[in-house]
Amino acid sequence: MSSRLPIPRIRQYQDFLAAEHGLRFDNYEALWNWSVTDLEAFWQSVWDFAGLQSPTPPAVVLAEEKMPGARWFPGVQVNYAREVLRHVDAAHAAGLPAIVSENELGEVGEMSWPELRRQVASLALTLRRLGVQRGDRVAAYLPNVPETMVAFLACSSIGAVWSVCAPDMGAAAVVDRFAQIEPKALIAVDGVRYGGKSLDRSAVVKQLRDALPTVQALVLLRTPHAATPLPAQCDWAQAIARDDDEVAAFEPEWLDFEHPVWVVYSSGTTGLPKPIVHGQGGILMSMALSGIHYDIGASYSDNNRGERFHWFSSTGWVMWNAQLSGLAFGATVCIYDGHPAGSAAKPDWSVLWRFVARHRVSFFGAGAAYFANCMKAGLGAADVGDLSRVRVLGSTGSPLAAQVQEWGSALVRAAGSPEVWWCNISGGTDFCGAFVGGNRELPEVPGQMQCRFMGAAVYAWDENGHAVTDEVGELVCTRPIPSMPLYFWNDPGNARYLSSYFDTYPGVWRHGDWLRVGADGGCVIYGRSDATINRQGLRMGTSEIYNAVEDLPEVIDSMVVDLEYLGRDSYMPLFVVLRPGVELDDALKGRINAAIRSNLSPRFVPDDIFQVAEIPRTLSGKKQELPIKKLLLGQPLERVVNKEAMANPGCLDWYVALANRRQHK
Secondary structure, three states: OOOOOOOOHHHHHHHHHHHHHOOOOOOHHHHHHHHHHOHHHHHHHHHHHHOOOOOOOOOOOEEEOOOOOOEEOOOOEEOHHHHHHOOHHHHHHOOOOOEEEEEOOOOEEEEOHHHHHHHHHHHHHHHHHOOOOOOOEEEEEOOOOHHHHHHHHHHHHOOOEEEEEOOOOOHHHHHHHHHHHOOOEEEEEOEEEEOOEEEEOHHHHHHHHHHOOOOOEEEEEOOOOOOOOOOOOEEHHHHOOOOOHHHHHOOOOOEEOOOEEEEEEEOOOOOOOEEEEEEHHHHHHHHHHHHHHHOOOOOOOOOOOOOEEEEOOOOOOHHHHHHHHHHHOOOEEEEEEOOOOOOOOOOOOOHHHHHHHHOOOOEEEEEHHHHHHHHHOOOOHHHHOOOOOOOEEEEEOOOOOHHHHHHHHHHHHHOOOOOOEEEEOEEEOOOOEEEEEOOOOOOOOOOOEOEEOOOOOEEEEOOOOOEOOOOEEEEEEOOOOOOOOOEEOOOHHHHHHHHHHOOOOOOOEEEEEEEEEOOOOOEEEEEEOOOOEEEOOEEEOHHHHHHHHOOOOOEEEEEEOOEOOOOOOOEOEEEEEEOOOOOOOHHHHHHHHHHHHHHOOHHHOOOEEEEOOOOOEEOOOOEOHHHHHHHHOOOOHHHHOOHHHEOOHHHHHHHHHHHHHHHOO
16 A cells, blocks of 8 residues: 555444454455445444534434335434534644635635634524525525535535535526425525636526525625626625624534435436435435545645545536535545636646646546546646646546546556556435445456445346346345435425336335446446436436427427447437428527527537437337437347337337447447
8 A cells, every 4th residue: 555545444444343343354245245234233333433423322223224214313413514614623733724726717715624614604694694594495506616615514504405506507407406495595606717708697697586486585606707796685705704703603503314404406307307305414424435435534644735635526416515525524625616628619638637736636536528538638647747646536427438547547657646546436416425436455447346335235136126247237226325315305205206216126226327246346337227318427307408409499309318338438319300391400400509508508418419200209108218228229129119019110210220320330
């Protein structure tokens, strides 16, 4: 092991098990088997190892085991903000900042731990003054800046329920999310700098106010990028300005383990985005476990600079939540607000690497597609700066090809790092965690994840519901974990919750990914097994794309699939049925792309648009997205679709011909 990392976190955890509980394991497989067999002992040990706080210590770990609806740690009280702020004195005494930030203009900020505590307390008291109480929802329309982290911690500290959308999302997509949870307050930015351009967001903020009648107060983060001044109940600068005795005495409230901490959104193929509610305690347990598998912590030091954790993300991706968790470990969180390649028009894929070098980042994570783009751009050591302090590269969002991982390792070594370890993970917004991922003590195989996470009873199941090894199957989780959703907001009888994860195997979580578990425990994710679109880690329901596309007068019907497979580029074609007499020309393609870009996000602009005579549908009228996806991935027609169950089987010939052309490229 490197002198920078004398004892990996997972080794520290196993030493803790041996010293405190007399538990010793010969290998990781034995440790994992114990963790998914004795759930109560395992999760109690994670609580103890992380030193989580509660005025009422755990007496029972798992009061009721079932999915959904498992009851964890009844009677325990926690607060995410309290877990972050307990690091203030020690981290500040060590000379470590809480947040280091930079934007596209090169403006650098550094927030100390005491200043983080002061701003959180000031904003929390402001929110109370504005009428926000425990259980009220606070919606945030904010970019990846320190203010967003302060806003979340302030909400958590008073028991308000947080929900955030990124400013790269159009107003309609944001309203579809926030309107479901009826927020009492909105914290919003009036403009952003992204891709080399200043983008005025004041009109979107006004649309949000008009579309969200429950919002009683707007806290506005004003920027130079807005052309139109907006009225607001409170400016951000005023909201965090207090520095008095009440601020100094402020303490986060103790909340029930299952008190909601935030609402995140994961879209399916039909209906509105799913508003997923996670609990305070479940998320803290997920973060504590992730810290062990990520090998992250403030105790690692290099010239007393501590851990510096950066996972590039927008606020609309669950990896923003993961980056936030660095504060709960006492690490310095390094955040970049802007386009990862400077701009889409003239991409410079060295931008983030140079950010990492400038700020001496030790853990650098991003989506797999980002690293693939860097490789294709031909980046070399001369382009990226001094990476001598980088010890971990993290990847998620889509499968990471072996050649990309090998390229990344070589780049970082050439740029000065004596060693680097890849922490490749796969999980989901749905439970705010990972099912498979890293273990610093296991061998690395490029293109694979090293293991199943402790506590995650994950298997690859065949069509008959049997676990298979060295074969691709459905990723399932057969026992509950604490961070599984409490419920979906406004979901009578848990109908959407059950249909989202438990419709195929009652009582067993079906995640919607293809998984292969090797005989050595290594795991490979082969993309989505359902029709949800996953672009660079951000999921979007196909129905949201259809809403944007089919709102155009020329488009009668549409279908989109995302062809994501290990080792290949993601490819997302859009099929459109147009009104009689209308032909698909470049101008119409431009309008379709613009509709998706403005209503959803530029990430979901299709790679190709095809004009077709019909969209294949079932007898009940459902679009057959998944069969067409499988067909275009190379599976034979007779295995993916039952023509007798189709309303228009004659249209399949066109799609078969397209699949054949793709196979022979």
